[in-house]
Amino acid sequence: MTFAATLKNTLAKDQRLEWRSKDAINSMLFFALLVVVIFSFSFDLSPEESRLIAGALVWVALLFAAVVALNQTWARELRNSVLDAYRIAPAPLESLFLAKTIGNFIFVGVLELVIAPLFVVFYNLRSIGPVYDLVIASVLGNWALVVNGTFFGAISIRTRSREVLLPLLLFPISIPALLAAVNATTNTLTGEGSVYLPLVFLAVYDVVFTTIGLFLFETVLQAE
Amino acid sequence: MKSKFAVFALITFGLLTWGLYAAMIGAPTEATMGPVQRIFYYHVPCAWVMLLCFPANFLASVAYLAKRNPLFDAFAVSTAEVGVVFCTIVLIQGPIWAKPVWGIWWTWDARLTSTLVLWLIYVSYLILRKFSTGGPNPVLSASLAIFGCVDAAFVWGAIRWFRTQHPQPVFGSGPNSGIDPRMLHAFFINLAAFTCLGILLVWLRFMLEQARQKVEEAHAMKALASPAKVAR
Amino acid sequence: MNSSSNSGSIVSLREVSKLYGRFAALRTVTAEFSAGKLYLILGENGAGKSTLLRVIAGLIHPTRGEVTVLGASELRTVASLFGYMAHAPMLYEELSGMENLLYFAKLYGISDAAKCEQAIRTVGLDPKLTRRVGQYSQGMRQRMSLARAILNDPKLLLLDEPFSNVDVISARDMARLLGEMRDAGRTIFLVTHQPALLEQIADESVWMSAGQIVAREQGVSAEAIASGVTPVQRGHSQ
Numbered sequence: 001m002t003f004a005a006t007l008k009n010t011l012a013k014d015q016r017l018e019w020r021s022k023d024a025i026n027s028m029l030f031f032a033l034l035v036v037v038i039f040s041f042s043f044d045l046s047p048e049e050s051r052l053i054a055g056a057l058v059w060v061a062l063l064f065a066a067v068v069a070l071n072q073t074w075a076r077e078l079r080n081s082v083l084d085a086y087r088i089a090p091a092p093l094e095s096l097f098l099a100k101t102i103g104n105f106i107f108v109g110v111l112e113l114v115i116a117p118l119f120v121v122f123y124n125l126r127s128i129g130p131v132y133d134l135v136i137a138s139v140l141g142n143w144a145l146v147v148n149g150t151f152f153g154a155i156s157i158r159t160r161s162r163e164v165l166l167p168l169l170l171f172p173i174s175i176p177a178l179l180a181a182v183n184a185t186t187n188t189l190t191g192e193g194s195v196y197l198p199l200v201f202l203a204v205y206d207v208v209f210t211t212i213g214l215f216l217f218e219t220v221l222q223a224e
Numbered sequence: 225m226k227s228k229f230a231v232f233a234l235i236t237f238g239l240l241t242w243g244l245y246a247a248m249i250g251a252p253t254e255a256t257m258g259p260v261q262r263i264f265y266y267h268v269p270c271a272w273v274m275l276l277c278f279p280a281n282f283l284a285s286v287a288y289l290a291k292r293n294p295l296f297d298a299f300a301v302s303t304a305e306v307g308v309v310f311c312t313i314v315l316i317q318g319p320i321w322a323k324p325v326w327g328i329w330w331t332w333d334a335r336l337t338s339t340l341v342l343w344l345i346y347v348s349y350l351i352l353r354k355f356s357t358g359g360p361n362p363v364l365s366a367s368l369a370i371f372g373c374v375d376a377a378f379v380w381g382a383i384r385w386f387r388t389q390h391p392q393p394v395f396g397s398g399p400n401s402g403i404d405p406r407m408l409h410a411f412f413i414n415l416a417a418f419t420c421l422g423i424l425l426v427w428l429r430f431m432l433e434q435a436r437q438k439v440e441e442a443h444a445m446k447a448l449a450s451p452a453k454v455a456r
Numbered sequence: 457m458n459s460s461s462n463s464g465s466i467v468s469l470r471e472v473s474k475l476y477g478r479f480a481a482l483r484t485v486t487a488e489f490s491a492g493k494l495y496l497i498l499g500e501n502g503a504g505k506s507t508l509l510r511v512i513a514g515l516i517h518p519t520r521g522e523v524t525v526l527g528a529s530e531l532r533t534v535a536s537l538f539g540y541m542a543h544a545p546m547l548y549e550e551l552s553g554m555e556n557l558l559y560f561a562k563l564y565g566i567s568d569a570a571k572c573e574q575a576i577r578t579v580g581l582d583p584k585l586t587r588r589v590g591q592y593s594q595g596m597r598q599r600m601s602l603a604r605a606i607l608n609d610p611k612l613l614l615l616d617e618p619f620s621n622v623d624v625i626s627a628r629d630m631a632r633l634l635g636e637m638r639d640a641g642r643t644i645f646l647v648t649h650q651p652a653l654l655e656q657i658a659d660e661s662v663w664m665s666a667g668q669i670v671a672r673e674q675g676v677s678a679e680a681i682a683s684g685v686t687p688v689q690r691g692h693s694q
Contacts, residue, residue, distance in 0.1 A: 009562040013551075021550050081544035085604065088513055089563035090535035148371070155364050159355040168351060169368065172344035173375045176382035183386040197385055205378055212374060216367045219289065223363035224516065359477055440477070444519075447480035448473055 006091040010099035017076065018107065025110070028069055032111045033118065035061040040122040050123040055185030058119050059178055063145065065115065066108045067167045070149040073104055074157065083157075087221065097150065097217040101210075104146040112138050128191030133199070137188065140202035141181030147206065148173055151213040154220050177205050229427060236424045239417035246410035254407075263321045265410050269418035270310045270317065271339070276422060277307030278342065281349075282373035285366035297362035298433035300369060302426045304349055310422065311343045334383045341379045345372040464527070466491040466612060466643050467512055472521035474507055474667075481507040483667035484521070489645075491611070494638040494657055496676060497647040499664035505647040506542075508664065509614045512645065513540045526612060536564055538612040539605035543620050545597045546604065549590030553600045554583050557607060564608040575603040580629050595626035602630060606637070613637065613644045619653060627653055652681045 018025060039057050077083040086096060116138070119125060127134060152169040156162045180198040187193035247265035254261035284300035287293070318336050319329045330336065349368050353360040465488040474482040482504045489495060497505045510516040511523055514531030526534040547556045557572040566572075573583040579599040589600060598618055605613060615634075619627040627650070635657035638644055646654065651661065655676045663671040 006563060009559065013548075013559045016555070017548060017550050076548075080549065081542055081546050082548060084515055084540070084542065084544075085546040085560060086563065087515060088535055088538075088540050089560065090532070090565070091563040151371075152368075155352070155368065158357055158361060158364060159352065160357055161355060165352065165355055169348050172341060172348050173371055175341050175344075176375065176378035179382040179386045201378075201381065201385070208374060208378075209371070212371065216289075216370065219363060220367050222517070223361055223367075224358075443478040444475045444480070447475065447478055448483045 003092050003095045006095040007099050007102075010096055011102055014073070014099065014103040015106070018103070024072055025107070028065065028107070028111060029114055031068055032061070032065045032114050035065055036115055036118040036122065040119075045123060047124060047126075050125055051128070051189045052186060054119055054123050054125055055189055056182045058115060058185065059141065059182050061115055061119075062108070062112060062142075063171070063174070063178065065111050066104075066145050066149060067170065069107050069111065070104055070146065070153050070170075071163045071166055073100060073107070073150075074153040074162075078157065093218040093221055094214050096221075097154070097214060100153075101143075101147050101150040101213075104150055105142055108142050108146055109139075112142060125189065127189050129188035129195065133188040133195050134185060136199055137181055137184040137195075137202070140199060140206055141177060141184075143206045144177035144181070144202060144209070145170075145174060147210050147213055151209075151217065151220070154217065157221075158223065177202060180205065225431075229424075229431070232420070232427070233424055236417065236420040239413065239420055243410070243414035243417040246406075246413045251407045251410040252404055257325050260321055260324045263317055265414045266418075267314060267317045267321065268411070269415045270313045271335075272415060273418050273422035274307050274310040274314060274339075274342070276419070277303040277310065277426070278346065278373065278376065280426075281307060281346075281369050285369035285373075288362055288366045289370075294362070294437055295434070297360075297366070298430055298437060299426075300362075300366065301353065301360070301433055302429035304346055304369070305429055306422060306425045308343065308346045308350060309425075311339060311346065314339050315343060332387060334380075334387070337383050337387065338376075338379055341383075342376060345375060348372075465489055465524075466526060467645075468522075468524040469511075470522045470524075472511060472518045472523055474504075474511060474516060475519040480667050482511065482518070485667070485669055486521075487662075487669055489643070491643045492638070492641050493659035494634065494644040494646065494654070496651055496654055496658045496661045497645060497664060498649075498651055498661055499670075502666075503664040504667040505664050506616050507667075509540070509616050509645060509647055513538070513614050515540075536608055537610055538614065539608065539610035540614045540616075541598075541601050541605040541618055542616045543618075545589070545601040547589045547597070547600060550588055552586050552588055553581060553592075553603070554585070556589060556600070557604055560604050561607050566608065571607065572603075575607050576600070578606065579603045579633065580626075593623075594621045595623045598622050599626060599630065602633075611642060613642055615644065615646045617647055617649065619648060619650050631657060651676045655681060 039061055043053065043057065045053060077086070087093070116134075149166065149170050152166055152173075155169065156165040159165045180201045183193070184195050184198035184202065187195045187198070243265070247262055251262070251265070253259055281300050281303040284296045284303060288296035288300060315336070318339075322331060323329055349365060349372060352368055353365050356364060467487075467489040469485050469487045472482055472485045473480060485504075485508070497508065499505055507516060511518055512525055514523075514525075514535070522529060523531070525531055526537050528534045547553075548559075551559070553576060554569075554572060557575060558569060561567070561572050576583040579602050581596060581599055581603065589597060592600065598620075602615075602618060605615070613634075618630060622630070631653045634644055634646070634654070638657070638659070646658075648654070651658070655678075658676050659674070661671075661673050661676050662669055663673075
């Protein structure tokens with residue numbers, strides 16, 4: 001049960017669970033669609049305006065959709081006390097954290113693949129900057145959300161109103177990442193301003209918080 | 225211990241009174257902004273206290289995780305609560321000053337925005353403590369505090385680099401540009417006074433928390449000694 | 457390494473207390489348990505039986521005192537040597553029994569599917585069953601949970617009410633299996649409200665009340681089975 005083996009194993013198990021009962025992913029996708037539609041109704045924008053604002057809208061929509069996803073991946077471990085089975089096994093707990101984060105990353109990535117094209121359609125978006133910059137921004141921003149979301153999900157296990165507490169803890173801490181992601185996306189769409197700076201910022205943010213999360217996960221999981 | 229506290233409280237009260245006099249009467253009215261500028265003598269010291277409290281909370285949290293001494297947790301919650309109070313005060317003072325001077329209630333400048341985000345982070349810390357099952361969980365709180373403090377660095381950077389539309393409004397012409405010495409005097413008195421007030425409040429809260437811990441300890445000893453009613 | 461039962465205890469508790477705020481689930485429990493025996497943990501609801509097992513399993517940290525299991529006080533270091541089962545099955549509802557076991561086996565470093573199949577067969581279930589655990593009967597679920605607990609050939613088995621809501625036949629089969637495992641040298645701790653099932657098998661009854669161990673006696677007394685009353689209440693001295 002090396003770190004890598006456990007990671008692969010847990011990730012495979014989570015993916016199998018995720019895609020087998022498609023209820024979760026289906027309702028999530030529909031939720032993402034609803035969020036996009038509601039935002040599109042609320043903001044009636046010209047093409048120049050949409051390029052300025054769409055970045056922010058996409059990330060806010062993703063933030064809300066991600067929270068719903070994050071909550072339910074931990075809920076699965078708590079049903080039937082499966083988490084206890086993991087805690088008594090000799091496998092390293094950090095690999096559980098990383099496996100859950102990667103699993104959430106994939107899940108939220110799928111949501112991104114739904115939300116982003118919908119925004120393009122509803123706002124007739126055309127990016128002035130290169131699309132690969134948008135892809136990098138969405139990858140780095142996605143990881144920033146899920147790495148902290150997974151950690152705070154573990155924290156909220158030992159709280160009342162678990163599902164409310166996760167976004168409550170996640171949103172303030174995610175503000176810098178959100179700002180950077182929106183900045184990168186908007187600058188790419190409008191073709192103005194530095195894209196390099198926010199992307200580097202996001203990368204550093206991701207590395208720092210992944211490290212802290214790995215470091216503190218066992219402490220937090222065994223806390224009572 | 226109590227007598228030291230009383231003495232310190234008296235000193236603090238004295239400094240605050242002196243500071244009040246200096247700020248309201250001793251210092252002249254500022255030329256451009258008028259009387260509302262006097263908020264400056266409170267606004268900056270409050271922000272200063274807040275910026276002392278939050279790193280203290282970080283250190284206490286790290287210390288707790290390392291040593292698991294409940295006193296570190298007591299210090300952590302004290303600094304967090306006092307920090308949030310002063311942070312709230314700063315956030316309320318900001319608009320009060322901004323409206324007469326700039327004509328707007330709020331501005332998304334770096335200072336106010338960072339203060340708001342810090343406020344959000346530490347309020348979420350307090351909420352976590354309140355919502356933990358079985359009472360405040362020091363390990364979870366300490367972990368969140370570490371995240372929060374590291375995040376504060378990123379907050380500063382993000383606001384500085386990614387929200388460039390809102391330049392800093394300056395307080396008067398800045399405290400160091402040929403300022404009247406009576407203003408500086410008032411400023412430093414209040415700075416000292418509020419630092420003492422901050423320390424006093426943290427001290428007070430710490431003693432409260434210690435007392436609460438002792439009460440819980442006493443209940444625990446009682447529960448261990450005699451069969452308790454089954455609490456299901 | 458603990459091999460024979462007279463070279464020391466397999467589980468040792470020293471002044472172990474567990475406090476939840478003002479409620480003491482365990483109160484200064486000091487006890488030694490030797491290897492190779494089947495211990496029944498009995499007592500009324502809220503006596504601390506489940507808490508005791510969870511403390512031994514390392515799922516709960518004692519507020520005070522020390523727990524030594526299999527010679528180690530850092531329980532994660534001996535994680536591969538014990539198994540734990542609770543009244544929640546600790547299995548994923550959406551996976552089949554075999555899929556569940558294959559996953560948990562890998563957490564113990566076991567990649568041999570044959571071991572999983574064997575564990576499933578040992579508890580009297582069919583490894584080829586593709587039905588999801590969510591569709592099992594309670595008896596099947598508990599059996600599969602037991603299979604999960606014995607996957608790693610544990611020296612120490614901690615079972616918390618394994619027979620609850622289980623049909624009589626499954627329960628009897630499981631009891632017999634536990635006896636065989638004890639005969640093979642394993643140590644078993646079993647919390648149950650149905651001591652009759654293990655009348656012939658249990659080595660020792662450990663009675664708990666209000667967070668303490670109040671009595672220990674050989675085997676299972678008939679009166680206990682009949683009335684469900686602790687020896688203290690019957691007027692035994694400790």
